[in-house]
Amino acid sequence: MTDLLDIRGLTLGFRGLNGYTEVLHGIDLSIARGERVALVGESGSGKSVTARIILGLLQETRTARVAGRVNFDGRDISSMRARPRAALRGTDMSMIFQDPTSSLNPTFTIGRQFAEVMRRREAGLSQKACEARATAMLEEVSIPDPARVLSAYPFQLSGGMNQRVMIAMALVNNPKLLLADEPGTALDVSVQAQTLTLMQDLVARHNTAVLLISHNLGVVREFADRVYVIYRGRIVETGPTAAIFDRPGHAYTRALMAAVPRITGAGLPEVPEVSDDFLAPMVTHPEAT
Amino acid sequence: MALLSVENLSKTFQTPRGAVHAVRDVSFAVARGECLAVVGESGSGKTTIANMILGILAPTQGAIRFDDHALPSRRRPEHRQAIQLVQQNPLSSLNPKRSIGASVRLGLDTYGIGDRAGRWDRVAAALEEVGLPPEMRRRAPSALSGGQRQRVGIARALACEPELLVLDEPTSALDVLVQARVLRLLNDLRARKQLTYIFITHDLAVVRNVADRVAVFKAGELVELGETRQIFTAPAHPYTRGLIGAVPVVDAEELHLRNTLAGEN
Numbered sequence A: 001m002t003d004l005l006d007i008r009g010l011t012l013g014f015r016g017l018n019g020y021t022e023v024l025h026g027i028d029l030s031i032a033r034g035e036r037v038a039l040v041g042e043s044g045s046g047k048s049v050t051a052r053i054i055l056g057l058l059q060e061t062r063t064a065r066v067a068g069r070v071n072f073d074g075r076d077i078s079s080m081r082a083r084p085r086a087a088l089r090g091t092d093m094s095m096i097f098q099d100p101t102s103s104l105n106p107t108f109t110i111g112r113q114f115a116e117v118m119r120r121r122e123a124g125l126s127q128k129a130c131e132a133r134a135t136a137m138l139e140e141v142s143i144p145d146p147a148r149v150l151s152a153y154p155f156q157l158s159g160g161m162n163q164r165v166m167i168a169m170a171l172v173n174n175p176k177l178l179l180a181d182e183p184g185t186a187l188d189v190s191v192q193a194q195t196l197t198l199m200q201d202l203v204a205r206h207n208t209a210v211l212l213i214s215h216n217l218g219v220v221r222e223f224a225d226r227v228y229v230i231y232r233g234r235i236v237e238t239g240p241t242a243a244i245f246d247r248p249g250h251a252y253t254r255a256l257m258a259a260v261p262r263i264t265g266a267g268l269p270e271v272p273e274v275s276d277d278f279l280a281p282m283v284t285h286p287e288a289t
Numbered sequence B: 001m002a003l004l005s006v007e008n009l010s011k012t013f014q015t016p017r018g019a020v021h022a023v024r025d026v027s028f029a030v031a032r033g034e035c036l037a038v039v040g041e042s043g044s045g046k047t048t049i050a051n052m053i054l055g056i057l058a059p060t061q062g063a064i065r066f067d068d069h070a071l072p073s074r075r076r077p078e079h080r081q082a083i084q085l086v087q088q089n090p091l092s093s094l095n096p097k098r099s100i101g102a103s104v105r106l107g108l109d110t111y112g113i114g115d116r117a118g119r120w121d122r123v124a125a126a127l128e129e130v131g132l133p134p135e136m137r138r139r140a141p142s143a144l145s146g147g148q149r150q151r152v153g154i155a156r157a158l159a160c161e162p163e164l165l166v167l168d169e170p171t172s173a174l175d176v177l178v179q180a181r182v183l184r185l186l187n188d189l190r191a192r193k194q195l196t197y198i199f200i201t202h203d204l205a206v207v208r209n210v211a212d213r214v215a216v217f218k219a220g221e222l223v224e225l226g227e228t229r230q231i232f233t234a235p236a237h238p239y240t241r242g243l244i245g246a247v248p249v250v251d252a253e254e255l256h257l258r259n260t261l262a263g264e265n
């Protein structure tokens, strides 16, 4: 069976005041159905823009130039028309954005936004059915008082509550692919653990594939089957999670691992100088069999 | 002597569905030069406390003292300059219509820091300290990555030359290499300028390595307050033990510590 997502030779650049800057320099990345894949790496290296290309959002941005192939579920996203591409968002693929306020509308209640999302899949869904399903979903992400949250506006909720709301919204339509950009940063560790378990369950039950973008390598280690490490718009290392953590092969990956702060408290890690080795060719670990 | 102390602080929000007791009778003090970490479950009132310290929200009850004076609910400019915030949400805290440089510069103009001619260079220097190139001054917030925006928030607060910095999840959007650099920078500045930090975060591994003391919150209440080392080796409250027992870790030594603490529950 072919992969659910298959990206080949993806490049991206922006036209700006200082001319054209290339941000992605030829990315290959694939995700099988039901697979959990993590994309980790430098801040500003191109993780979020990759997710936005998969969603077909950057193709619609005037200053962006996207090239390369992005196959999703047997179709090429980049050559699709805007309408059918938009119809995939929130149904077959959904995204948890890094910034909760950028995807929650401040002027609508959470309940109303939930209904909108569910009606993208099933246009005729009744108010009552929406409420029932939203309540169940909020309970799944450990929101203690779903009724209060459904009638609240985003500003009346804490950062972590907004993030859980987004996770619940992203999962409510049973997508084939979930793009999760830093889904846990505003969550306390126990809720984070619960959320990961929930996402793990969902993957197993509905064969949902996940692209997890995270700076938390502990979370990545516990969640992902496979990892891609990105540095300055290039994939520098890829392989099964255990291989990446046990035998990091690329200089950048090794530097990352060394910089993780430990709860055993050895002090802040030494920061290695940015080295030319970070630009060394990609390291590929063989697939575990 | 304490630089900041909060005394019996409470905050209740009235909503159509009834009262939300976000903060309940909380007292603690922070010494000059100290880094106090504030941790706890999501929705436990951490940001609400920060907003009261900043004067953005008025307490329902209780008092806040700074430098041995009770802070009025309408802050004077010198207080606003002395207590700066790095917000939890970098995107919503930056005006989308203003360039990054203009956002950072705003504080310098407001508080009259440096001479006018030199301010644009100060902005560049502030950005440089957090690892951002000077050309970013001209960009819009939407043209930055999450981690770049977060660093702008730190640069903007530091540029105002505060005494107390309230940091709400300041490094959660950074890769661990940049995070280590920013945390080192914060540590250096604290030592060099006698800065005081209230450091709100969910990242307990960061807390372990930067904080002098830790305050643990649950449902609006302060449930434990102690020296960092003691919190991580002998946490007293079951909630604290549970938190540390849930930290995702990367190496065997950490796993051992986590399991030992979790086993005591």
Ligand SMILES: Nc1ncnc2c1ncn2[C@@H]1O[C@H](COP(=O)(O)OP(=O)(O)OP(=O)(O)O)[C@@H](O)[C@H]1O
Residues within 6 Å of the ligand: A014, A016, A023, A042, A043, A044, A045, A046, A047, A048, A049, A050, A063, A098, B142, B143, B144, B145, B146, B147, B148, B173, B174, B175
């Ligand atoms: N609209 C835009 N115009 C110009 N440059 C942009 C634009 N959007 C993003 N960039 C640049 O593209 C690069 C990649 O951004 P992206 O948001 O993908 O980073 P990231 O890997 O998600 O980083 P982080 O971990 O900090 O979120 C960054 O250097 C960013 O400044």
Ligand SMILES: Nc1ncnc2c1ncn2[C@@H]1O[C@H](COP(=O)(O)OP(=O)(O)OP(=O)(O)O)[C@@H](O)[C@H]1O
Residues within 6 Å of the ligand: A155, A156, A157, A158, A159, A160, A161, A186, A187, A188, B013, B014, B015, B020, B021, B022, B040, B041, B042, B043, B044, B045, B046, B047, B048, B049, B088
């Ligand atoms: N303006 C408001 N109106 C009504 N309720 C509010 C308002 N602001 C906050 N709350 C409520 O107060 C409680 C505490 O929120 P706060 O933002 O302080 O939590 P937090 O500890 O910062 O959480 P997180 O770690 O998720 O950011 C939550 O239950 C929240 O819903």
Ligand SMILES: [Mg+2]
Residues within 6 Å of the ligand: A047, A048, A049, A098, A181, B145, B146, B147
């Ligand atoms: Mg990003």
Ligand SMILES: [Mg+2]
Residues within 6 Å of the ligand: A158, A159, A160, B046, B047, B048, B088
């Ligand atoms: Mg908060």
